[in-house]
Amino acid sequence: MSSIEPIRYTVDDPPRTRALAARLTVMGELAASLAHEINQPLAAMVTSAEACLRWLERERPDVDNARKAAQRIVRDGHHAGNVIRGIRTLLGRSTPQRESLQLNNTVADAVDLVREEIMQHGVGLVLDLHEDLPAVTGDPIQLQQVLINLARNGIESMADRPQHLRSLEVRTALDTEGDVLVAVSDTGSGFDPTLMPRLFEPFFTTKSTGMGLGLWICRSIVESHGGSLWASPREPRGSTFQFTIARTSA
Ligand SMILES: Nc1ncnc2c1ncn2[C@@H]1O[C@H](COP(=O)(O)OP(=O)(O)O)[C@@H](O)[C@H]1O
Numbered sequence: 001m002s003s004i005e006p007i008r009y010t011v012d013d014p015p016r017t018r019a020l021a022a023r024l025t026v027m028g029e030l031a032a033s034l035a036h037e038i039n040q041p042l043a044a045m046v047t048s049a050e051a052c053l054r055w056l057e058r059e060r061p062d063v064d065n066a067r068k069a070a071q072r073i074v075r076d077g078h079h080a081g082n083v084i085r086g087i088r089t090l091l092g093r094s095t096p097q098r099e100s101l102q103l104n105n106t107v108a109d110a111v112d113l114v115r116e117e118i119m120q121h122g123v124g125l126v127l128d129l130h131e132d133l134p135a136v137t138g139d140p141i142q143l144q145q146v147l148i149n150l151a152r153n154g155i156e157s158m159a160d161r162p163q164h165l166r167s168l169e170v171r172t173a174l175d176t177e178g179d180v181l182v183a184v185s186d187t188g189s190g191f192d193p194t195l196m197p198r199l200f201e202p203f204f205t206t207k208s209t210g211m212g213l214g215l216w217i218c219r220s221i222v223e224s225h226g227g228s229l230w231a232s233p234r235e236p237r238g239s240t241f242q243f244t245i246a247r248t249s250a
Protein backbone atom coordinates (compact mmCIF):
# COMPACT_ATOMS: atom_id res chain seq x y z
CA MET A 1 0.00 0.00 0.00
CA SER A 2 1.49 3.29 -1.00
CA SER A 3 1.09 6.12 1.37
CA ILE A 4 0.33 9.55 0.11
CA GLU A 5 2.69 12.10 1.48
CA PRO A 6 0.74 15.03 2.79
CA ILE A 7 1.93 18.32 1.41
CA ARG A 8 3.17 20.28 4.37
CA TYR A 9 3.97 23.93 4.32
CA THR A 10 6.16 25.20 7.05
CA VAL A 11 7.70 28.59 7.52
CA ASP A 12 10.97 27.03 6.31
CA ASP A 13 9.48 26.37 2.90
CA PRO A 14 11.45 28.82 0.75
CA PRO A 15 8.86 29.71 -1.94
CA ARG A 16 6.21 30.20 0.69
CA THR A 17 8.49 32.24 2.90
CA ARG A 18 9.47 34.35 -0.06
CA ALA A 19 5.83 34.89 -1.02
CA LEU A 20 5.04 35.86 2.54
CA ALA A 21 8.00 38.22 2.72
CA ALA A 22 6.96 39.79 -0.57
CA ARG A 23 3.43 40.21 0.70
CA LEU A 24 4.65 41.75 3.96
CA THR A 25 6.77 44.16 1.95
CA VAL A 26 3.80 45.16 -0.16
CA MET A 27 1.74 45.62 3.00
CA GLY A 28 4.46 47.77 4.52
CA GLU A 29 4.65 49.89 1.40
CA LEU A 30 0.88 50.19 1.31
CA ALA A 31 0.89 51.26 4.94
CA ALA A 32 3.46 53.95 4.13
CA SER A 33 1.41 55.10 1.16
CA LEU A 34 -1.72 55.14 3.29
CA ALA A 35 0.02 57.23 5.93
CA HIS A 36 1.09 59.66 3.22
CA GLU A 37 -2.41 59.83 1.73
CA ILE A 38 -4.19 60.57 4.99
CA ASN A 39 -1.54 62.85 6.39
CA GLN A 40 -2.60 65.60 4.03
CA PRO A 41 -6.31 65.68 4.99
CA LEU A 42 -5.36 65.29 8.67
CA ALA A 43 -3.07 68.31 8.56
CA ALA A 44 -5.75 70.27 6.71
CA MET A 45 -8.31 69.29 9.37
CA VAL A 46 -6.11 70.57 12.19
CA THR A 47 -5.56 73.85 10.34
CA SER A 48 -9.31 74.24 9.75
CA ALA A 49 -10.13 73.36 13.36
CA GLU A 50 -7.69 75.99 14.59
CA ALA A 51 -9.22 78.55 12.25
CA CYS A 52 -12.69 77.57 13.43
CA LEU A 53 -11.69 78.15 17.07
CA ARG A 54 -10.19 81.54 16.22
CA TRP A 55 -13.42 82.65 14.52
CA LEU A 56 -15.43 81.53 17.57
CA GLU A 57 -13.09 83.04 20.15
CA ARG A 58 -13.38 86.53 18.72
CA GLU A 59 -15.05 89.10 20.88
CA ARG A 60 -17.91 88.92 18.36
CA PRO A 61 -17.75 85.35 17.09
CA ASP A 62 -17.80 85.06 13.30
CA VAL A 63 -20.21 82.17 12.95
CA ASP A 64 -20.23 82.17 9.13
CA ASN A 65 -16.50 81.68 8.82
CA ALA A 66 -16.48 79.19 11.69
CA ARG A 67 -19.15 77.18 9.85
CA LYS A 68 -17.12 77.21 6.64
CA ALA A 69 -14.06 75.95 8.52
CA ALA A 70 -16.14 73.19 10.14
CA GLN A 71 -17.48 72.20 6.72
CA ARG A 72 -13.91 71.85 5.45
CA ILE A 73 -13.18 69.56 8.41
CA VAL A 74 -16.16 67.37 7.55
CA ARG A 75 -15.14 67.19 3.89
CA ASP A 76 -11.49 66.33 4.65
CA GLY A 77 -12.56 63.78 7.26
CA HIS A 78 -14.73 62.04 4.68
CA HIS A 79 -11.88 62.09 2.23
CA ALA A 80 -9.47 60.45 4.69
CA GLY A 81 -12.09 57.81 5.48
CA ASN A 82 -12.61 57.16 1.79
CA VAL A 83 -8.89 56.65 1.24
CA ILE A 84 -8.78 54.09 4.02
CA ARG A 85 -11.82 52.35 2.61
CA GLY A 86 -10.18 52.29 -0.83
CA ILE A 87 -7.01 50.67 0.51
CA ARG A 88 -8.96 48.16 2.60
CA THR A 89 -10.91 47.21 -0.47
CA LEU A 90 -7.67 46.62 -2.35
CA LEU A 91 -6.40 44.43 0.45
CA GLY A 92 -9.56 42.39 0.17
CA ARG A 93 -10.96 43.21 3.58
CA SER A 94 -14.11 44.88 2.37
CA THR A 95 -16.15 44.19 -0.68
CA PRO A 96 -16.04 46.77 -3.41
CA GLN A 97 -19.36 48.46 -4.03
CA ARG A 98 -21.14 47.85 -7.28
CA GLU A 99 -23.64 50.55 -7.97
CA SER A 100 -24.95 52.31 -11.00
CA LEU A 101 -23.14 55.59 -11.44
CA GLN A 102 -22.52 58.47 -13.78
CA LEU A 103 -18.81 58.95 -14.32
CA ASN A 104 -19.33 62.69 -14.86
CA ASN A 105 -20.41 62.89 -11.20
CA THR A 106 -17.38 60.87 -10.14
CA VAL A 107 -15.16 63.29 -12.09
CA ALA A 108 -16.86 66.28 -10.45
CA ASP A 109 -16.39 64.80 -6.95
CA ALA A 110 -12.73 63.98 -7.60
CA VAL A 111 -12.07 67.45 -9.02
CA ASP A 112 -13.63 69.01 -5.91
CA LEU A 113 -11.22 67.05 -3.75
CA VAL A 114 -8.11 68.15 -5.66
CA ARG A 115 -9.28 71.68 -6.48
CA GLU A 116 -7.18 73.20 -3.72
CA GLU A 117 -4.03 71.38 -4.88
CA ILE A 118 -4.76 72.47 -8.45
CA MET A 119 -5.01 76.10 -7.33
CA GLN A 120 -1.97 75.93 -5.06
CA HIS A 121 0.12 74.69 -7.98
CA GLY A 122 -1.14 77.39 -10.32
CA VAL A 123 -2.58 74.81 -12.69
CA GLY A 124 -5.34 75.68 -15.15
CA LEU A 125 -8.20 73.17 -15.20
CA VAL A 126 -10.20 72.26 -18.29
CA LEU A 127 -13.24 69.99 -17.96
CA ASP A 128 -14.73 68.53 -21.10
CA LEU A 129 -17.57 66.25 -20.04
CA HIS A 130 -19.69 64.37 -22.55
CA GLU A 131 -23.31 65.34 -21.95
CA ASP A 132 -24.97 62.06 -22.65
CA LEU A 133 -22.93 59.30 -21.04
CA PRO A 134 -24.46 55.93 -20.26
CA ALA A 135 -24.36 54.74 -16.64
CA VAL A 136 -21.59 52.35 -15.60
CA THR A 137 -21.51 49.88 -12.73
CA GLY A 138 -18.79 50.28 -10.16
CA ASP A 139 -17.43 51.55 -6.90
CA PRO A 140 -17.68 55.34 -6.89
CA ILE A 141 -15.02 55.80 -4.22
CA GLN A 142 -12.49 53.54 -5.95
CA LEU A 143 -13.04 55.27 -9.27
CA GLN A 144 -12.74 58.63 -7.54
CA GLN A 145 -9.37 57.45 -6.16
CA VAL A 146 -8.24 56.60 -9.68
CA LEU A 147 -9.07 60.10 -10.87
CA ILE A 148 -7.40 61.74 -7.88
CA ASN A 149 -4.23 59.70 -8.46
CA LEU A 150 -4.12 60.56 -12.15
CA ALA A 151 -4.79 64.23 -11.46
CA ARG A 152 -2.01 64.34 -8.81
CA ASN A 153 0.46 62.73 -11.20
CA GLY A 154 -0.51 65.28 -13.84
CA ILE A 155 -0.06 68.18 -11.41
CA GLU A 156 3.30 66.80 -10.28
CA SER A 157 4.51 66.37 -13.86
CA MET A 158 4.02 70.10 -14.49
CA ALA A 159 5.92 71.37 -11.46
CA ASP A 160 8.85 72.55 -13.61
CA ARG A 161 6.69 74.25 -16.24
CA PRO A 162 6.07 78.01 -16.27
CA GLN A 163 2.80 78.59 -14.50
CA HIS A 164 0.85 79.82 -17.53
CA LEU A 165 1.69 76.60 -19.38
CA ARG A 166 0.33 74.25 -16.71
CA SER A 167 -2.94 72.79 -17.82
CA LEU A 168 -4.81 69.76 -16.55
CA GLU A 169 -7.65 68.44 -18.68
CA VAL A 170 -10.24 65.90 -17.70
CA ARG A 171 -12.40 64.62 -20.50
CA THR A 172 -15.19 62.06 -20.62
CA ALA A 173 -16.35 60.54 -23.89
CA LEU A 174 -17.85 57.48 -25.51
CA ASP A 175 -15.39 55.10 -27.10
CA THR A 176 -16.08 53.23 -30.33
CA GLU A 177 -17.71 50.37 -28.39
CA GLY A 178 -20.10 52.75 -26.65
CA ASP A 179 -18.24 52.34 -23.36
CA VAL A 180 -17.20 55.29 -21.23
CA LEU A 181 -13.73 56.74 -21.66
CA VAL A 182 -12.15 59.04 -19.10
CA ALA A 183 -8.93 60.85 -19.99
CA VAL A 184 -6.67 62.94 -17.76
CA SER A 185 -4.14 64.99 -19.72
CA ASP A 186 -1.38 67.34 -18.67
CA THR A 187 1.17 69.60 -20.29
CA GLY A 188 3.98 68.30 -18.10
CA SER A 189 7.26 66.46 -18.49
CA GLY A 190 5.78 63.48 -20.32
CA PHE A 191 7.49 60.13 -19.94
CA ASP A 192 10.19 58.22 -21.77
CA PRO A 193 8.22 55.91 -24.13
CA THR A 194 10.60 53.03 -23.44
CA LEU A 195 9.49 53.19 -19.80
CA MET A 196 5.81 52.86 -20.70
CA PRO A 197 5.31 49.23 -19.63
CA ARG A 198 7.07 49.89 -16.33
CA LEU A 199 4.98 52.90 -15.28
CA PHE A 200 2.26 50.61 -13.99
CA GLU A 201 4.54 48.28 -12.05
CA PRO A 202 4.32 48.51 -8.27
CA PHE A 203 7.08 50.68 -6.78
CA PHE A 204 8.20 52.09 -10.10
CA THR A 205 8.81 55.78 -9.58
CA THR A 206 11.01 58.49 -11.08
CA LYS A 207 10.32 60.87 -8.19
CA SER A 208 12.67 61.33 -5.26
CA THR A 209 9.78 61.04 -2.81
CA GLY A 210 7.51 58.85 -4.94
CA MET A 211 6.00 55.56 -3.79
CA GLY A 212 5.34 54.19 -7.24
CA LEU A 213 2.05 52.68 -6.15
CA GLY A 214 -0.41 55.15 -7.65
CA LEU A 215 -0.64 53.80 -11.19
CA TRP A 216 -0.47 50.23 -10.03
CA ILE A 217 -3.44 50.82 -7.72
CA CYS A 218 -5.28 52.71 -10.50
CA ARG A 219 -4.78 49.86 -12.92
CA SER A 220 -5.93 47.21 -10.41
CA ILE A 221 -9.06 49.23 -9.71
CA VAL A 222 -9.87 49.81 -13.38
CA GLU A 223 -9.22 46.16 -14.26
CA SER A 224 -11.39 44.98 -11.38
CA HIS A 225 -14.13 46.95 -13.15
CA GLY A 226 -13.41 45.09 -16.38
CA GLY A 227 -11.81 48.14 -17.97
CA SER A 228 -8.32 49.07 -19.05
CA LEU A 229 -5.98 51.95 -18.28
CA TRP A 230 -3.17 53.12 -20.51
CA ALA A 231 -0.81 56.02 -21.09
CA SER A 232 0.10 57.93 -24.21
CA PRO A 233 2.37 60.87 -24.98
CA ARG A 234 0.74 64.14 -25.90
CA GLU A 235 1.74 66.71 -28.52
CA PRO A 236 3.51 69.08 -28.21
CA ARG A 237 4.23 67.92 -24.68
CA GLY A 238 2.76 66.17 -21.69
CA SER A 239 0.86 62.94 -21.40
CA THR A 240 -2.59 61.45 -21.30
CA PHE A 241 -3.67 58.67 -18.97
CA GLN A 242 -7.02 57.24 -19.91
CA PHE A 243 -9.29 54.40 -18.95
CA THR A 244 -12.48 52.79 -20.12
CA ILE A 245 -15.32 51.38 -18.06
CA ALA A 246 -17.97 49.26 -19.75
CA ARG A 247 -21.45 50.74 -19.90
CA THR A 248 -24.00 48.95 -17.75
CA SER A 249 -25.59 46.41 -20.04
CA ALA A 250 -29.36 46.69 -20.26
N1 LIG B 1 1.20 62.50 -15.76
C1 LIG B 1 2.42 61.96 -15.83
N2 LIG B 1 3.38 62.51 -16.62
C2 LIG B 1 4.61 61.97 -16.68
N3 LIG B 1 4.99 60.86 -16.02
C3 LIG B 1 4.08 60.25 -15.22
C4 LIG B 1 2.76 60.76 -15.09
N4 LIG B 1 2.08 59.95 -14.25
C5 LIG B 1 2.95 58.98 -13.87
N5 LIG B 1 4.15 59.16 -14.44
C6 LIG B 1 5.35 58.33 -14.27
O1 LIG B 1 4.95 57.09 -13.69
C7 LIG B 1 5.63 56.88 -12.46
C8 LIG B 1 4.75 56.09 -11.52
O2 LIG B 1 3.62 56.85 -11.11
P1 LIG B 1 2.87 56.44 -9.77
O3 LIG B 1 2.59 54.98 -9.82
O4 LIG B 1 1.70 57.34 -9.59
O5 LIG B 1 3.95 56.65 -8.63
P2 LIG B 1 4.58 58.02 -8.06
O6 LIG B 1 3.66 59.14 -8.43
O7 LIG B 1 4.66 57.78 -6.58
O8 LIG B 1 5.93 58.14 -8.70
C9 LIG B 1 5.99 58.28 -11.99
O9 LIG B 1 7.09 58.27 -11.10
C10 LIG B 1 6.33 58.97 -13.31
O10 LIG B 1 7.62 58.62 -13.75
Ligand SMILES: [Mg+2]
Pocket residue numbers: 149152153212214215
Ligand atom coordinates in the same frame (compact mmCIF):
# COMPACT_ATOMS: atom_id res chain seq x y z
MG1 LIG C 1 1.56 59.04 -8.26
